[in-house]
Amino acid sequence: MLNILVLCTGNSARSILGEVLFTDLGKGRLRGFSAGSRPKGQPHPVALKTLRAHGHDTTGLRSKSWDEFAADGVPVIDAVITVCDNAAAEACPVWPGAPVKAHWGLPDPAYIEDPAECRAAFEATYEALRRRISALLDALDGDDRAALDRALRHAVPDLPAD
Numbered sequence: 001m002l003n004i005l006v007l008c009t010g011n012s013a014r015s016i017l018g019e020v021l022f023t024d025l026g027k028g029r030l031r032g033f034s035a036g037s038r039p040k041g042q043p044h045p046v047a048l049k050t051l052r053a054h055g056h057d058t059t060g061l062r063s064k065s066w067d068e069f070a071a072d073g074v075p076v077i078d079a080v081i082t083v084c085d086n087a088a089a090e091a092c093p094v095w096p097g098a099p100v101k102a103h104w105g106l107p108d109p110a111y112i113e114d115p116a117e118c119r120a121a122f123e124a125t126y127e128a129l130r131r132r133i134s135a136l137l138d139a140l141d142g143d144d145r146a147a148l149d150r151a152l153r154h155a156v157p158d159l160p161a162d
Helices: 014-026 045-053 066-070 115-139 145-155
Strands: 002-008 030-036 079-082 101-103
Touching (some): 002 066, 045 115
Parallel strands (some): 002 079
């Protein structure tokens, strides 16, 4: 199984969605983890509602620092995917030493104040991640980092909107 670490700044929205989607869609091929450079301390409530609405278990999800994944005894991380939206001038963490890296910039739905717009933004973020992860799985032709690197480089960039 390949371990994917989804990184963002607050680890409350996009990266939490990514963690769950990698694990659930990966079905034993991929396992998702998430972390942030400045974790908020808890997942965003709308992130949890969005995941539950799609049938995902949210038990045990928590906002955590990316430093946890640099400690001894943690799972070996095969790929790091940052999901911060550079256009929003967020500080994206750097994961030195990760053999496979990718950047899937997505707008942060956590800062939208209008409840209906916030729910819609989380749904759009969920769907964007679901599509990218599904494309990655479709392109994954092995169970090693080289296969993961090929899939990330060739299957996922610039996915068209549905």
